[in-house]
Amino acid sequence: MAEERPTVQPDTIRRIVYREISNADRLKFTARSNRAATGGGARDIRFRPYTKFGDVFSRLFPETRTERTKANPSETIFVGKFNWLESGALREMESKFVPPNDSRDTEGRLTQVNKYPCFTNLPDGNEGMVLLLLIQDANGSVWPVFATEKSLGDPGWNRDVADKILNCINAKRSRTAVAGYMDFETGQEFCNGK
Amino acid sequence: MANDLSEAVRTILQILREKKNVLISGPPGTGKSKLLSELKLAFEQVPLTTGPGAAPVHDPGAKIPIPAIPSAPPPNEAQSAFPSPDRRERKVFPTAFHQGTKYRDFVTGITPVVQTAEKPNATGFRVFSGTLYEAAEFAKKADGAALIIIDEINRGPAIQIFGGSIVAIEADKRLAPDGSKRNETQFFEILDPETGNSISYALPHDLYIVAAMNQADASVEPLDVAFLRRFVPYSLEPNPAVLREYYKRPAAPTPTPDAPANEGDVFEAAIQAWEAVNGRIRLGRGAEFQIGHGILMNGGEAIAVGVDAALFSVTQSWKAIRAHVDEVFFGDIAAIATVLNVGSRPHIYSLNETIFANEPKVELVGPVTVSPTEIYGLLRAVAR
Numbered sequence: 001m002a003e004e005r006p007t008v009q010p011d012t013i014r015r016i017v018y019r020e021i022s023n024a025d026r027l028k029f030t031a032r033s034n035r036a037a038t039g040g041g042a043r044d045i046r047f048r049p050y051t052k053f054g055d056v057f058s059r060l061f062p063e064t065r066t067e068r069t070k071a072n073p074s075e076t077i078f079v080g081k082f083n084w085l086e087s088g089a090l091r092e093m094e095s096k097f098v099p100p101n102d103s104r105d106t107e108g109r110l111t112q113v114n115k116y117p118c119f120t121n122l123p124d125g126n127e128g129m130v131l132l133l134l135i136q137d138a139n140g141s142v143w144p145v146f147a148t149e150k151s152l153g154d155p156g157w158n159r160d161v162a163d164k165i166l167n168c169i170n171a172k173r174s175r176t177a178v179a180g181y182m183d184f185e186t187g188q189e190f191c192n193g194k
Numbered sequence: 195m196a197n198d199l200s201e202a203v204r205t206i207l208q209i210l211r212e213k214k215n216v217l218i219s220g221p222p223g224t225g226k227s228k229l230l231s232e233l234k235l236a237f238e239q240v241p242l243t244t245g246p247g248a249a250p251v252h253d254p255g256a257k258i259p260i261p262a263i264p265s266a267p268p269p270n271e272a273q274s275a276f277p278s279p280d281r282r283e284r285k286v287f288p289t290a291f292h293q294g295t296k297y298r299d300f301v302t303g304i305t306p307v308v309q310t311a312e313k314p315n316a317t318g319f320r321v322f323s324g325t326l327y328e329a330a331e332f333a334k335k336a337d338g339a340a341l342i343i344i345d346e347i348n349r350g351p352a353i354q355i356f357g358g359s360i361v362a363i364e365a366d367k368r369l370a371p372d373g374s375k376r377n378e379t380q381f382f383e384i385l386d387p388e389t390g391n392s393i394s395y396a397l398p399h400d401l402y403i404v405a406a407m408n409q410a411d412a413s414v415e416p417l418d419v420a421f422l423r424r425f426v427p428y429s430l431e432p433n434p435a436v437l438r439e440y441y442k443r444p445a446a447p448t449p450t451p452d453a454p455a456n457e458g459d460v461f462e463a464a465i466q467a468w469e470a471v472n473g474r475i476r477l478g479r480g481a482e483f484q485i486g487h488g489i490l491m492n493g494g495e496a497i498a499v500g501v502d503a504a505l506f507s508v509t510q511s512w513k514a515i516r517a518h519v520d521e522v523f524f525g526d527i528a529a530i531a532t533v534l535n536v537g538s539r540p541h542i543y544s545l546n547e548t549i550f551a552n553e554p555k556v557e558l559v560g561p562v563t564v565s566p567t568e569i570y571g572l573l574r575a576v577a578r
Contacts, residue, residue, distance in 0.1 A: 010253040012282045012337060013260065085255040135252050135259065138282065143252065145259045156258045158250045184249050184336040185283075187373070 008090055011137040014185045017056055018165055019047060020178035021122070021130045021146070029119045043114045045132065047179055048107035050100050052190050056181045057097040057108060060136055071101035083141045084118035091117070095142065116144070123148050129169060129178065168193055203232045204275045206428055210341075210402045211277040213426045214365040217347070218406040220430030222518070223486025226406045229430070230343050233404060234286045237277070237341045249282055249337040278339035278400040287329040288343045291350030297357045300324040302385045321387040326359060326397075333401040334373060340401050347405035353421055358382035362397045364424050371399040409482040410522075432472055436487045437465050441497065450577075454570055457497075457504035463570055464490055464508040466577035471515060474533040475522060485518045505566040512569055527556045534576055541575040542568055 021029075028043050047053040061080030069075040078097040083090060093116055098109045113119055123130050128149030135143045149169060152162040161182065168180045171193025180191035199207070206229075209216050218226055250260050278284075289300070297303060305322040309315070323331075329340040353360070359382050361367065367380035381394035405425060407417075438445055441461040450463045472484040490511050492498075498507040523529040528545075536543045536558070543560035564572055 008254040010251045010256075012249040013252050016250075016260075083254075088255070133259070137252050143254060143259070147259075151258075154258060156261055158260045158262050161250050161260050187334075187336050 008085065011139055012184075014136045014138055014140075015056060015059065015181060015183040016136070016161065017047075017053070017060060017134040017181040018131050018147075018168075018179065019045060020169075021045075021132050022177055023125070025177070026122060026125075026130075029113050029122055043112045044098075044109035045113055046104070046107045046109050046177075048176070048192075050106055050108045052192070053108055053179070053181070054099065056183060056188075056190075059183070059185070060134060060142055061095060061097050062140070069098065069101070071103065075099070075101075080142055082116055082118060083143050084116075086117065092141075093117075118144055122146060127151060131165065131169075131178070133165075164189070164191075167191070199236055199275065200232060202229055202428075202430075203236050206233060206404065207236060207275040207277060209426050209428065210404070211275070212365070214368065214401070215363055215403045215425045216405070216428050217422065217425035218404065218428045218430060219409050219482075221410060221432060221482060221484045221486050222408055223488035224430040224432055225436075225486065225488060226408070226430060227345070228488075230288075230345060230404065230406055233341070234288065234343060237286055237339075237402075238284050239276075277341075277402050281337050281339040281400055283332075283335060283338045284340075285329075285332050285338070286341045286343060287325050287332075288345070289325045290345040291347050291352060291355060293350060295350035295355050297355055298322055298324060300326050300355045301357055301359055302327050302387055304385065321385045321390050323387045326356075327384070327387065327395075330395075330397050330401050333398040334369075338400060342401070342403045344403065344405040346407060348407040348409075348417055352417055356421070358384075359397070360421060360424065362395075363403060367397075368399050368401070369396050373398065430486070431481070432468075432484050432486045434465060434469055434487065437468070437490055440487075440491055441465070450574055454501050454505070457500055460501060460504035460508055460570060460573075463573040463577065464511065467512075467573040468515065470535065470577045471519065471533055474535075475519070478529050478533065479522050483522045485515060489514050489518075502566070505569055508573065509564060509566045509569045512564060512573070516564075527558050531556070531558055535578060538575050538578045540571065542572050 025045060028045065047057070057078050061078035063079045064076050065079045067075050067077055069077075075098065077099070080095050080097075081092045082095045083092045085091070095116075096111045098111055100107055123146050131147050131149075131152075133145045133147055135145055137143065147165075149166070151157075152166050154162075164182060165180070168191035169178050171191055173193035176192060178191075178193065180189070182189050206216050206218070218229060220226055251263060252259060253261055298305060299322075301324045303322055303324070304319045307313075307316045307318050307320050309317075325342060329342045332338050333340040356363070362380040362382050364380075366378050369379055370376050375396065379396050381396045383392050384395045385391070386393040386395075403425075435445070437443070441458070443458065443462055443465065447466055447469075448462055450459055450466070454460045454463070468485070468487075468490055475484050490508070492507060492511075498504045519530055519533050523533065531537070531543070531545050534543060535541070536545055542564070543558055546557040546559045548555050548557060561568065
């Protein structure tokens with residue numbers, strides 16, 4: 001039986017934000033603590049420096065909203081929607097990106113990643129580094145997708161995109177997660193390594 | 195869509211692809227506005243082909259979410275007409291020039307900050323982004339292509355409006371497709387809307403300009419040769435074949451009876467009279483002062499059926515034709531009489547020669563407004 005194709009058609013890409021998912025990050029997707037089996041711990045994926053990622057997230061999540069947070073009673077956050085397919089059907093859910101706070105003044109946060117059903121299919125770690133890709137299509141919709149270092153070597157990938165991510169993985173950096181973006185609308189690119 | 199393009203649209207798109215700038219000219223009623231509308235729709239269509247180097251594509255749900263872009267098949271004739279065929283974000287920036295249009299409106303310039311409900315205390319000035327700047331910035335995007343459509347380009351001071359940008363609009367003076375500077379790239383100074391500073395600016399490869407004008411209109415300031423040579427001219431002319439097809443008339447003129455038997459006779463008389471008027475205008479003032487076939491077409495409304503309805507319809511069209519003749523030959527009664535073929539018999543008009551203030555004068559005698567009962571005879575007399 002032929003594979004049933006989803007109803008969402010391929011679309012050109014405006015921008016891609018990518019970030020390494022470390023072993024510590026993996027626990028955030030299931031709301032488990034890094035240190036104890038208490039169920040506590042952070043649920044946020046952090047992007048630093050904010051001076052580089054703030055602008056691209058404002059395009060990814062174009063609406064702003066003021067919310068009360070632990071650190072700030074009147075925090076302006078970026079709000080958008082994550083899209084994904086579930087058995088071929090389109091699903092969407094509100095997504096949030098929170099600017100730096102006083103305690104972490106250089107990083108923005110993709111919050112509460114444990115709440116999204118689309119993050120349950122996290123690849124295991126035997127294919128090299130795992131990356132989260134946030135792909136924004138020409139129609140503005142944002143799709144979170146996981147990729148591995150090994151899968152990015154598949155010749156079926158768009159080589160321009162895959163090679164830039166692989167080059168960023170191999171770039172020199174201090175002890176920080178691989179992260180970067182490609183903005184095909186503005187022509188800007190960033191990789192947090194050199 | 196690409197295969198449905200009219201020949202005129204396809205030709206202009208092909209010229210744009212190579213030369214970047216086109217100037218459409220023609221008498222009123224020759225279809226300039228309709229052509230501009232067709233161009234707008236055609237340009238904004240996503241081309242039917244993509245090729246290597248195009249923007250990456252996201253395939254939701256696929257095993258590889260950002261697949262390699264397959265090599266495109268060779269473009270067919272219609273596809274090859276598109277300017278920037280590999281660019282998917284396409285936008286048209288329409289504008290019209292008038293006496294009040296300024297450089298600031300088209301390029302950039304300082305404008306007062308307006309107080310609004312959101313900003314009730316706003317004061318000072320800001321740098322305004324004009325149509326050319328906005329379109330150029332859009333075309334500079336990785337997957338962008340922009341078309342500026344300027345209607346009535348000669349109704350404003352076009353040379354002042356373009357300002358220094360005029361040196362940079364020619365195809366060989368643009369930036370390279372990847373946005374880099376070429377040896378031939380021409381820069382001009384603008385006020386940067388981002389910073390307010392004066393910067394050197396060049397126009398992108400994937401920016402196109404189509405302008406339209408009626409040559410017979412009085413220009414605020416004439417378009418000089420140096421300006422005009424930066425545009426490839428595309429002329430529209432009155433076309434009787436369009437009218438004959440529109441009214442389902444034979445390709446060649448046919449004799450008209452003394453009294454119309456059906457609406458076809460009325461339309462045949464109108465077409466022949468319109469051709470005769472244009473023939474005389476060409477001799478008296480020049481081809482650019484003719485009146486286009488659109489004057490006899492009723493703007494997309496249903497064609498009149500029956501003699502009475504047809505007579506009413508062409509009477510309204512005739513009023514516009516007569517007003518045009520009066521304007522073109524303003525004050526020259528003898529010329530107007532010649533265009534109307536006054537002197538042929540029978541005719542509802544006659545020339546009365548008289549003396550006024552010891553000088554010979556001529557007066558056109560006849561109805562100021564022609565009625566549907568008079569129109570058929572008048573049309574036949576004009577066409578005779």
